[in-house]
Amino acid sequence: MMPDFTFATAQYDSGDWDSAPLVAANVIDSVARYTTIDVAPTGTIVPLGSRDLLKYPLVYLTGHLPVRFSEVERRTLRDYCARGGLLFVDDHNHDVDGQFHRTAWEELAAAVGPLGDLPNDHALYKSFFQFPDGPPTTSHELNGWGDNLVHKHLQAVLRGDRIAVLYSSKDYSSEWNYHPDNKRFLSVDNTKFGVNLVVYALTR
């Protein structure tokens, strides 16, 4: 029997889709650590233009480079979101003027719809751990890297009251891209928000 949850990373034709290869293991570790969700021990990679995308209702997409979806990728992504899938996109550059940010916004707007600010009291921030101030900041924001901004909101495309696309400029891809064994050196587990994201996707 298939496990209930498999962490899937989207592979798209343009750009560097595999820029944060350890994120999957880290989020899987946290989900297994804090919940009883039946989670697959390893993540998987799924082409964005393939029907296999529909097997994974939560998919993570990141990169540094400009994003250009093919027509098949665009169509598949549109169908995926209409059926109830959730695409989590994180800008690995942490730069609102960066190539990834500008091109990804264009592509997502064309494929699914325009992104808007997600309120910081959204259910996403309470789905498991409590984040009363909205999305947790990352060390990359606090250290002034990228665009030198602390982004107050995540952005989203909503289908009804459900998130279809979640977009982050906070660079969780860098924040979570380390081996899970090294989590023990942290005073606070910085992947907890990843658990909220998975629980939200599985329950809303």
Place this chain on the structure above:
Amino acid sequence: MRSPADARSDLESAARLAAVALLAVALWRLAVVAAAGAPAHHATFDGAPSARTRDSLAALARAGEVVTWDGGVSSIAAMAEGVRQPGPAVRLSVVADSVVAASDALGLLDSLNAGGSTLTLVAGGEEESASFTLAAGSTRAVVTSRETPAPARLLVIARVSWESKFVVAALEEAGWAVDTRLKLADTISVAQGSATTPSLARHSVVVVLDSVTAADAAAIARFVRGGGGLVISGRANASRALGALVAARSEREIPPESRAFIEVDPLTALPLHALAAPGADGFVLESRGTARALVASREGNGRVVQSGYGDTWRWRMEGEAGSVEAHRRWWSRLVALALPTPATAPSATSEGAPLAALVHTLGESREAVSGPTQRGPAIPLWLGASILLLLLAEWVLRRLRGVS
């Protein structure tokens, strides 16, 4: 010389003889009428007669007269029942030997093909009942639906998974109000709605997607035996705690027959927790090959519907165009099967099977039989009055003679 008394005696004898003769005539007439048989009536109908006409003929038949009929009465049997899916709706079920036109007070609704057909109509409001006319040729059936069940709220008990997410989504999109309790960790559940334990005051149907604790199973058992509905899906059919409620436990898991949902029956692309043969109270609704897939049973005052299909969310996500709606409808139907329905007496105004009612009342259609079309009185008034007068005259003459 004859005295007046002798004359009165002769008259008396003549009156007696005449009375006896007339009595003989009366008996003869009775014998003739009896030999002629009961009067025969024959009716030719163009379309089903009204209930009043049918009952009048039935009264004649019960009075001993011969009643036959023939004509062009189409065969229709129709039933209307109020359902919730989840909004109020009326389901018309019709069996007919020709095309049937369904209409209501506002006009024609739809036509149904010959044979067995079902038409589900979404009710426009919360009316307690609605009448429908079903016409096949000149034959008309009239059915009246009774009030629909009370608005239903569902409770989904499961663990956090894609299956629970998409089952809840499908039911909510179909219009059901859904409470949920989804287990997320040993001591943590994600809840939606104010009541997360089964309550007959709040819920109509409980949907269980995974194994449950003994305490939950006991609460569910009380709920079902009290009149609630229960849907057990997928791997929950193997739950030991629910053993007392299931008519057919899951025997084994059968892998999907197809790995993709393209150009196949989507249910064949799902894993199937094959169900055992149900007990005497259960019956099989659907099978996949030799494996039982859907089983329904009664438990106390409630209904239990078991579905062996697992991972139905994959149908919604991976199926062909329209699979979101199909998955939604399938789940809505499953829940509707378990929905408690209040017992209602058939409406007095319903005339759902006019031909069947006619045959039941007057027998099969047949040709007219020979016989008098009407019967006069066996003893006419003049005959009875004459006998009475003769007997009275004979009595008066005897009194005048001084004989008692």
